[in-house]
Amino acid sequence: MDIFLQQIINGLVQGSIYALVALGYTMVYGIMGLINFAHGEVVMIGTLVTITVAGTMIKAGMPVVLAGFAGLSASVLVCMALGWGLERIAYRPLRNAPRLTPLITAIGMSIVLQNLAMMIWGRNYMTFPPLLPKMDFEVAGANFTAVQLIIVLVSSLTMGGLLLLVYRTKLGMAMRATSQNPAVASLMGVNINRVIAAAFVIGSALGALAGVMVGTYYEIAHYQMGFMLGLKAFTAAVLGGIGNLAGAMLGGVLLGIIEALGAGYIGDLTGGFLGSHYQDIFAFIVLIIVLMFKPSGLFGEKTGDRA
């Protein structure tokens, strides 16, 4: 039983990370109908910037708390600028192009950012400075750490904050209007360019936050870490219904838990025929089943061709 609980905790934490990244995907998709494949790379750059800034400050003898905050702010700022730049350079000129074009540009930007990061930070793995105190807890035979607790908390709070932003503020109203019909929204006096740029900037700030969380959790970083993470988060967003904030959260957590349970039990269930490396099969079977019965994802609304 304690094993089951432990697997649920493993999955919940992993899923919260997916969710945090998925929020960035879904935010942009909800407004523009664009899958920003470079989002995983934004997360990666968030992690690497934190390492550089916080690592240097800790080496210089500054207190860890200060270094942590400086690292977090620096990475949020860098990623916001990056998100704004991405939108301005790669996506805005293509806004009226066929939908496939910006998708391909997004993949291109992802490759460009990866290689840029490789040139700046090198090929080696980097260790993330320990920013949070190490504390272990044990409940009913299951172990978890303070970092894991914080990750779950941060991603739930972030989702709550985003929901407030979208449904309770003027910017949120403009975002919803833009997502429904950009042409009409602009006729009503909404500055479309600014709204879309804001979505990218906020999404990227979330990416930076996710990057810091991933870094603190695994304590390693690498210029290619964003790729797999982005792919999983995208899957999570689709599972929950892409474009829907609560859906991204739910999809992320579900995916994480399914993966953990899959890895933990698939071997026993199939009598050793399938090993734990088939955990992804588990996750994708669930995804396929969900999409078969609900093509728009768990929380997704039915839409026409335009999202």
Next chain:
Amino acid sequence: MQAKLSVVALSVAAAFALAACGQKEEPKPVAAPAAPAAPVAKPEVVVKLGHAAPMTGPQAHLGKDNENGAALAIEELNAKGLEIGGAKVKFELLAEDDQADPKQGSIVAQKLVDAKVNGVIGHLNSGTTIPASKLYADAGIPQISGSATNPKYTQQGFKTAFRVMANDVQQGKALGEFAAKQGVKTVAVVDDRTAYGQGLADEFKKAAEAAGLKVVASEFTNDKATDFKAILTKIKSKKAELVFFGGMDAQGGPMAKQMKELGIKAKFLGGDGVCTPEFMKLGGEAAEGNYCSLPGMPLEKLAKGPEFKDKFVKKFGTEIQLYAPYVYDAVMVMADSMKRADSVDPAKYLPAIGQTKYDGVTAMIEFDEFGDLKGGAISVYQYKGGKLEYVETLGGGAVATAQAEVKEAVAEVKDAAKAVAGAAADAGKEAVKAGAEAVKSAAEATKAAVEKK
């Protein structure tokens, strides 16, 4: 109609002939040294050495390390100014990125074959080396890997495949015996499903079971993963006292760390893939006190080891990660063989590689008939205070028995192949006969039909 048919037949025949020509042409001498025509100016020959390793992806740090090893060797060779076949030789490195991916490995291998390289150093991973070795063998290009340890690489019967490192039969066996000596009774085995990881884990499992240990869990991950909590939780429930990992440092480090976070008290043990400074950096405190193994002897204990280390650090400004000295030796062995054969032509200097007796940085390099390093030793290290501390060297006797086993297996395979070939030939003869009869009867039937009309 008949005319058309014959045209088709002709073109088909021509295509076959062309293809045959193409095949024949490939293994022809590549950069044959120019005949010493004028004694005044010595001709210069460029010898192209291919090098393949992952330069991108999670193992890029190891790939760069290998490339540095090769680059250092080539720089020294060029500075020395070798003369082979009466011509001054200039070595050139053609470095390719195989992304540690077997598919990409074959693509870059073909690229190197097409570039008509004189020899290939690499690849880094067993998973890329094994499929690529066939391409090099077909083209007659000698290949020396400094790091592919999967036994299969040299057991395919290719005359062009060599390695300057002990293989995983030797390493897995040494590690299994070492684990039994640690006083544990139950072990869990994790591998990353690559040719290297899986091969090493399987050999370890065999040796551990032979030494009386119980394998309570076999779990798997992949060579790009960062989260191992799910499989580690399962291992925890099986109460393993030692976790063996067949894989690389980028996974091993975080794995050791996550074991600690989950409150697993089992020991961690791994092969050469996790015996790196990177592993300790990534594993942090969790690495402390655990063991890993490396083929060969520690650099500090070798006569030329410290000197090589100084040269390397001075030139590249980074520590040696793992295989650089082996790759360096691989290049040197290739150059040495060319010198002894007095030719840079792959067909001519290939036999010389087999007769190598080269006093390298990592070992006294001699090859057995399979292209494996003779008498490869395995050393065990402990992670202590952020450093790899030498514990002991195993192997030697074990190597001989492993080789005998391999020989036996090969003999068996050969017999089986002969039997199959014989059966196939018989079957083929009969099929031809039957086919001819069928054709005859069809012709007769046609004739009869025509006559009827």
